[in-house]
Amino acid sequence: MPLRYTLRQLEYFVAVGETGSIAAAAQQVNVSSPSISASVSHLEDELGVKLFVRHHAQGLTPTLAGRKLLDHAQMVLRQAAALHDLAGDLSGSVRGPLAIGCLSTFAQVLLPGLRRSFVEQHSDVRIRQIEADQSGLFGLLRQAKIDLALTYDLDLPRDLTFVPILELPPLVALSETHPLAHLPAVSVEELTPFPMVLLDLPHSAEYFLSFFTDAGLRANISERTRDMAMMRALVANGFGYSIVNLRPFNDLAPDGKPLRLVPMTGDKRPMKLGILTSSGSDHTLLHKTFLSHAQNWVEARTDRLLGAR
Structure with a gap:
């Protein structure tokens, strides 16, 4: 039938x-x-x-x-996608569907521009994106709901493979009127007395708070949020400082108020930005082409992402 x-x-x-x-x-x-x-x-x-x-x-x-x-x-859909990928590999063409996951903390900064630049070069690729926190990305990869993920090297499990692209040391986000905003760099000891707006996401929060516990200190958390835009708005409106790794392409909060981002002093572990995939997966020409494109695209914006001016 x-x-x-x-x-x-x-x-x-x-x-x-x-x-x-x-x-x-x-x-x-x-x-x-x-x-x-x-x-x-x-x-x-x-x-x-x-x-x-x-x-x-x-x-x-x-x-x-x-x-x-x-x-x-x-x-069935996974098998159909694999058949399409195989046909693309055999023909030497970059085409087909590509499901990309991205860490929600920086998806709005990187993913739209990266997608646009890729599809402009490869018009036969259909991209679907999903934003999630770190734990969510792990699950999506294991369930084959995404092909790869753009994320940080935070608590990576052994069954997934990470390809690093760029190291991002931590930055302190401050309002322009914050007492520490005039400094060229800020130490953990200087931050401790002031209220903190914590970006409270799985794995990310532990990373930010480790700077204080490693120094035998305790962060003075006054606000918690899981939304990057809300964190920036709270900081710009004087509710506290925060810590980030990826610098947005402008120093404004969503409500237009200015922010100041300064480096942290000391030997703080940087985040590594890169591509996460399932270990041992048979990467197609499409996947390999996107990985190479992402590496070149991110590296071309290194100064902006590191906060250089």
Whole structure:
């Protein structure tokens, strides 16, 4: 019997299963909600099973059959992507889908520009991006939901492979009126009495606080946030200092208030920015081309990312 559903419909089904919502799935795959809903209904008719339980105003939950079929649909999509990649390798062309993960703390600074520069050179590549914290990126790679991730070398597990691109020493973010803002560099001892706005993300927070514990000190945390933009706004409005590694391309908070970023004194471990992949994975021509492009793109912006002026 010929198949009466498409890979595209399977993609929409998987998107709903992963997001739990027609609207969120539509946003993820960039199509209309009615198209998603129609595809799911078509699959249910063709397969003869109910895939989701619909909850009014609360999204969708996969049925038992839906969960089993979701696993197989994900496998089919991975195999289809591998077939496409193999064809690209055999033809020597850079094409096909590429799912990129990026650490949420710097995704807005690097990823859009990097994507744009890559697709301008390789127009047959379709990129999908996902932002997540460090633990989230590990899971996405292990589940094969992303092909690679742009991130830091923070607590990397042994089953993943990291290719470093650039070392980024820590910087202290201060408001222009902060008592330490006039200094060319700031020590941990000088920071300790002042309130700190902690970027409270898994692995990142431990890294920032290690500067104080290693010196036998304790940071005076007054604010916590998981959002980089909010951290910058809190600092610029005088709620405390913060610590970052990647310098944005301008020294303004989201509300337009100025920031000052200065180096930390002492021998502080830098973050390494790089590409994380699954260990032992068979990297295609597309993956290798993107890695090389990312290395060149980031290295060309080294002065800006390190905070040189």
